[in-house]
Amino acid sequence: MAPPRGVGARTGSWGLLLTTPTSAPSDRPIVLLSGKGGVGKTTVAAATARTLAANGARTLLVSTDPAHSIGDALGSRLTAEPTAVEERLDALELDPERVAAEHLDAVEDAVADRVDPELWPQVRRHLRLARDSPGTAETATFERVAALLERCPGEYDRLVVDTAPTGHTLRLLTLPALLGAWVEGLVRQRERVTGTERMLRNLAGREEPEQDTVLVRLRERRDRLGRAAERLREDTAVWLVVVPERLPIEETVRARSQLADHGLAVAGVVVNRVLGRDADGRFLAERREQQADYLAEITRRFGDLPCVHLPELPRDIADRASLDRIADALAASDVA
Template identity: 35%
Template sequence: MDNLFNYSILFFGGKGGVGKSTSSSAFALTAAEKGKRTLLVSTDPAHNLSDLFDSTIGDERKQLTENLWGMEISSEKQSKRYINQVKDNLKGLIKSHMAEEVNRQIDMAAVSPGSEEAALFDRLVQIVLEEKEHFDIIVFDTAPTGHTVRLLSLPEMMEAWIEGMLQRRQSINENYSQWLNDGEPVDDPIYRVLMNRKDRFSQARKVLMDNKRTAYIYVLMPEKLPVAETKRALQMLEKANLKVNALIVNKCLPEHAGDSIFIEKRRKQEKAYIQQIKEEFSGRQKIFLPLLEEDISSRKALENIKNEFHYPTMKIM
């Protein structure tokens, strides 16, 4: 596990309910105790950080411990902020009598499928590019698998989309220059805005694709559905040239769980899935965390998981 602390950005993903928030929070706490300035960011709509740390955490970073800060990103709020930013960028670029209709079209686009993901990605880019200057490690507690895969696949798609818009805009500017501006280049504020966004997406993509700086950890349980979903997610991420560095197999039955008929049946089933995990995900670091006696629903309870990241009781294969 120690090698994961050498990365500057880590994404924790997985199926809903497998323990992403507890795993990422425990990791972030451990990093902070190692003396690393750590930022823990939740992009999951079902935010759990505030409950785990018994503190109100919002869109701006809030200090939780000596070296740990937290942030919960609301996709709805980001979408509204994103739309307002677009409107501000267009002020002065369009005629006043068109402003009302343009704003109406923008508001309609705001409720279209994918708008919140685009806004969330915009915020993620901002965090990756700006907050990394202030922290040693940034840990992302991401939404369930499908959302995470789409989010992490956006840099390449957004960059290609903007590149297409830039080419069309450049063609319009060249025609305008030839027809109405005596061949002199025109100053196009929209082109400058697009170029700036393209540069930012390109920078973010380089960071997210850099396997020396960014790591991806997937959390699952030794059960059929989480194993199957993890397999699909890893295949999708590999197509996007994103490699998952490690798997956290959560809620494994501890040796001292007992020997009742119920426990033995569960243990037999679990053993089969653990063997499947070892075979299907060979070549990746695997961290096995035990099922605990109590729910992990507070900072105090989180200490039990955090200790598993500190001490050799954790099985690493």
């Protein structure tokens, strides 16, 4: 199997090293990047999307990460709607809180005419409180992602998704099963209520009312969730982004296992920031020079705040001795 088109199998200084299992397909239209925060998912997602577009595929790059770094990586101001950033490449950033607010506004509009006027103030209050309830933003975000999945293939040939850190991604990918079961229960309950109302109307000799809009919406949502779950299983290649450090590796191992538990196969692993053979003294000198520029920028932007510098250690922080070295640096500051 080939790596995700748009990344390329290569190694080099701070480059990418790709490993692929032989069982995963290479032609899935949806590419989803996941991994621990800070491993470079956004960079890999943007590079993948750009090359797919350069190779002729109409591509949509979607970010569900609240950090909103895709726009920074592409040098473009993005919104929640597709914005053309290059030829054949559109991109958008989803703000979970805003998506949740818009979703609940739509729900409010949909049920307003179906609720007793005397009960409406209480129902509306509960809907407003739901905006800050746990899971609301993730549910609304997945609803939006599900709608975007239906635009590929069709309006777009390829869809690249830059997700939030691993834990958020796992919850996002497992939502179809949870929401599907919940909505199915609502559909059955509504069907029973509708059936009872129909029987009573027949006994009273009353005419059939207009179509039950609530039941129609519930069925539409059930079907949409079912299609999204199938697309994730059949049409999505999940690539785990990792850097060659202990903590990201351990999190990636757990992520692969959890994805497998939900029937989602991992297509491969993108290993970012691999030191190549050309990582000599000149390479390190250039890295220090770039770091000096960024340190100056940090001072310029945050000069009004106390700033603590921690040393780059030659090895991973994987034991208490390593933590002690960082603790000593913190103890010399106002942090600890």
